Amino acid sequence: MLAMAFPVDLRRCQVLGLAGTAFLAAGGETAGALPVRELLAPSSAHAALGLVGVYFGVVLLIAAWALLGRLVRGPEPPTPRALLLVLVVWAAPLLLAPPLFSRDVYSYLAQGAMVEAHIDVYAHGPSRLGGPLAEEVAPLWQHTGAPYGPVFLAVAAALSGLTQGELPAGLFGMRLVALAGVALMAAALPRLARHSGADPAAALWLGVLNPLVLLHLVAGAHNDAVMLGLLGTGLVAALGRWPVLGAALVTLAALVKAPAVLGLAAVVVLQVRAGRRPVRAVLTTTAAAGATTVAATAAAGTGYGWIAALNTPVSPQNWALTSLLGRATRALLERLGSDLAPLAVPVWHTLGVAAAVVAVVVIWLRLRPRPVYALGLSLAAVAALGPALRPWYALWGLFLIAAAAPSTSARHRTAAVTGVLALSVLPSGNPADAGQLVLAVSGGVLAVVVLWQAHQAQLAPALGRTA
Numbered sequence: 001m002l003a004m005a006f007p008v009d010l011r012r013c014q015v016l017g018l019a020g021t022a023f024l025a026a027g028g029e030t031a032g033a034l035p036v037r038e039l040l041a042p043s044s045a046h047a048a049l050g051l052v053g054v055y056f057g058v059v060l061l062i063a064a065w066a067l068l069g070r071l072v073r074g075p076e077p078p079t080p081r082a083l084l085l086v087l088v089v090w091a092a093p094l095l096l097a098p099p100l101f102s103r104d105v106y107s108y109l110a111q112g113a114m115v116e117a118h119i120d121v122y123a124h125g126p127s128r129l130g131g132p133l134a135e136e137v138a139p140l141w142q143h144t145g146a147p148y149g150p151v152f153l154a155v156a157a158a159l160s161g162l163t164q165g166e167l168p169a170g171l172f173g174m175r176l177v178a179l180a181g182v183a184l185m186a187a188a189l190p191r192l193a194r195h196s197g198a199d200p201a202a203a204l205w206l207g208v209l210n211p212l213v214l215l216h217l218v219a220g221a222h223n224d225a226v227m228l229g230l231l232g233t234g235l236v237a238a239l240g241r242w243p244v245l246g247a248a249l250v251t252l253a254a255l256v257k258a259p260a261v262l263g264l265a266a267v268v269v270l271q272v273r274a275g276r277r278p279v280r281a282v283l284t285t286t287a288a289a290g291a292t293t294v295a296a297t298a299a300a301g302t303g304y305g306w307i308a309a310l311n312t313p314v315s316p317q318n319w320a321l322t323s324l325l326g327r328a329t330r331a332l333l334e335r336l337g338s339d340l341a342p343l344a345v346p347v348w349h350t351l352g353v354a355a356a357v358v359a360v361v362v363i364w365l366r367l368r369p370r371p372v373y374a375l376g377l378s379l380a381a382v383a384a385l386g387p388a389l390r391p392w393y394a395l396w397g398l399f400l401i402a403a404a405a406p407s408t409s410a411r412h413r414t415a416a417v418t419g420v421l422a423l424s425v426l427p428s429g430n431p432a433d434a435g436q437l438v439l440a441v442s443g444g445v446l447a448v449v450v451l452w453q454a455h456q457a458q459l460a461p462a463l464g465r466t467a
Contacts, residue, residue, distance in 0.1 A: 008067050010078050010086065017064030017090040021214060023057030024427075025097035026050075028219070032098040033105075033429045035167060036135055042428075048439050054100070054427040055443030056450075061090070061211050062419055063451055069415065072205045080190050083204045087186065090209070091179070091218050099171060100219035102390075102429040106136035108223065109170045111146045112156025115302060121146045121153060122305025133165060145309050149255035150300035152223050157300075171221070178221040182213060184229025188236045189403050195239050196372050196404035206411055207402030211422040216392035224392050227256040228399050231263050235372060238270045243281070246270070247288035255296050258310055259396055262378050264289055265364060266371040273371075320389035322352030349387040356385040376400030391421040 030040055031050030040047040068086065071078060078086075099105045110126035110133040119128055125143040126134040134142070146153060155177060163169035186208045190200035207213075217225040230253035238246030246267045253260035264285055271281035297304060326345030333341035359381040367374035380397025383389060398414055405411050423444065426432050432440065 008071050008074075010068075010071065010082060013064050013068040013071060014086050014089050016067065017061055017086065018093065020057045020059075020061030020064055021090050021093040023053050023060065024100065024215075024219065025057075025093040027053030027055075027057060028097045028100045028427055031427045032100045033103045033427070034098050035106075042433070042436055051427065051436060051439045052443035052446070055423070055440045056447045058211070058215070058422055059444045059447035060451070061214065062422055063447070064090075065205075065209060065211055066415075066419075068209065069205055072199075072201050077199075077201050080200050080204055083201055083209060084186055087182075087204075087209055090214055091182075094214065094219045095175065095179075096172070097219060099221060099429075100427045101215055101425045102220045102222065102392075103136070103138050104223075104429075105171060105174050105221040106133070107138075107141055107146075108148075108152075108156050108174055108221075109160065109167070110134050110137050111148070111153060112158075112160035112170075113165055114146075115153050115157035115300070116160040118301075120305065121302060122309045131165070132167065133170075136167070145305070147309050148223065148257060149306050150297045150302045151252050151255035152226060152257070153302050154296075154300035155226070174221045175218070178217055178223070178225040181223075181225030181227070181229035182208065182217055184233050185213075185225070185399060188229070188232030189399075191236045191239065192232065192372055192400070192403035196370065198403060198405065202411065203403045205402075206415060206418075207399045210395070210398065210402075210418055212391060212395055212398070212418055215422055216390075217395065220392065222392050223256055224395060227253045227260050228395065229253075230256065231260045232399065234263060235266060235270075235375075238267045241274060243267060243271045243274075243276075243284055244288045247285045248292040251289040251292040252296060255293065255306075259379055259382050262360065262382070263375055265378075266375045269368060269371040269374075273369075318388050320352070320387055321384065322348040322387055323389075352385045352387060356382050359385065370404060370406070372400055373404035373406065376402075376404060391424055394418070394421055 027050040029050060030044075030046040031048075031054055034040075042048075042051075068083075072083075094100075107126065110129055111121050113133050114121045114124070114126065114129050117129065122145040125141060125145060126137040127142040156174075159170060159173045159177065163173055186204065189203045189207050193200045193203035213225075216222055230249050234246045234249030234251075234253060236246075237243075237249055247264060250260060250263035250267055253263060268278075268281045268285050271284065272278050276284075297306075323345065326348035329348065330341045330344035333344055360378045363374050363377045363381065367377070376397045376399070378397070379400065380394070383393040383396050386393075394417065398418070401410065401414055405414065423440075426436060426440065
């Protein structure tokens with residue numbers, strides 16, 4: 001009766017998700033990660049209303065995504081092309097919205113300007129640049145070198161040259177770069193899903209139409225979109241018997257953000273499965289990766305400081321598992337008066353990295369015949385056990401798990417994690433105080449009430465006919 005009373009069709013999903021992202025964009029105008037000169041006090045009425053609106057929109061978007069998933073699993077699922085149209089519709093309101101859920105995009109712009117000005121972006125933080133762009137960077141990162149590879153910094157520098165340091169143009173440009181990454185993700189997923197024996201429509205629903213993609217890759221303009229787009233395209237090239245091109249593209253992804261380097265293992269395995277000898281596959285992949293690294297680094301002109309920058313410090317309040325355990329251990333040792341308290345966090349971070357290495361080795365030993373799935377789980381392990389964790393890091397593994405998960409239950413668990421993470425960050429990107437938490441919950445509850453009333457309105461005629 002519920003399915004009859006509350007029918008699901010593609011148009012309903014489009015409209016509901018569009019309403020969600022429209023509220024996100026509107027609320028972000030006062031509660032988002034705005035330029036410093038436009039920031040409102042969190043206690044102001046406009047900022048409070050914006051925060052309620054953002055969370056109202058997030059819950060609507062999650063509901064639309066869940067309903068779309070029900071449609072994808074139904075007897076007449078939408079085609080991949082129809083799902084891509086839904087993605088375009090949902091993303092449209094976010095194109096001109098202010099940055100949401102993070103201020104990282106301002107760091108990207110400042111670092112690009114530093115490269116353009118021939119300042120060593122790995123040796124100096126944005127404070128060395130000075131000026132309006134540097135003022136937008138959070139104080140924590142003012143004196144920290146860039147943790148990104150030369151490929152992304154070259155893109156950021158080119159954008160800086162095109163926009164001449166103008167903030168609105170730079171923000172729009174970075175969003176277009178992120179959208180290009182999402183487009184590559186969407187193009188790669190169906191092919192990866194078919195190779196892995198999965199439904200391409202289901203893969204697109206979980207891997208690209210996912211709320212985390214819209215909230216953090218589109219609205220947040222994170223460079224993870226470029227990393228994942230290049231990684232997915234590289235795997236597709238390797239599937240298509242172009243292993244050298246595949247290795248080059250995966251290396252370019254790793255030269256955006258380092259975790260993508262694990263994709264080279266998948267390129268090797270795919271070559272072996274295609275009939276190449278293991279030694280030849282390793283040598284071919286290594287040579288392609290080395291040549292690509294040298295060429296990309298030379299073209300970017302940033303040097304090899306990105307290797308040392310992999311040790312960039314993390315936020316003291318980061319909520320990664322190892323950081324939480326480290327802070328708890330430090331607090332306990334401080335109460336006991338131990339001199340070992342300052343070592344607690346670094347030791348837990350080291351243990352986390354070691355655990356991630358072990359997890360990756362075990363995953364590949366057990367799932368080597370399924371390289372795409374093994375890579376997805378490996379990236380998920382790196383994100384979960386690493387010293388830093390942000391909601392969009394979950395997309396590293398989720399993107400490939402969506403393409404290759406062997407069971408429906410694995411997809412359901414992944415979807416559930418998505419729903420939780422989508423609600424975990426304020427639109428300003430700052431930590432929440434009690435008042436902001438109340439406002440965010442109020443926005444979400446209001447959306448649930450509206451959805452319930454809509455459900456009841458659909459249910460009433462059916463109950464009347466039954467009576």
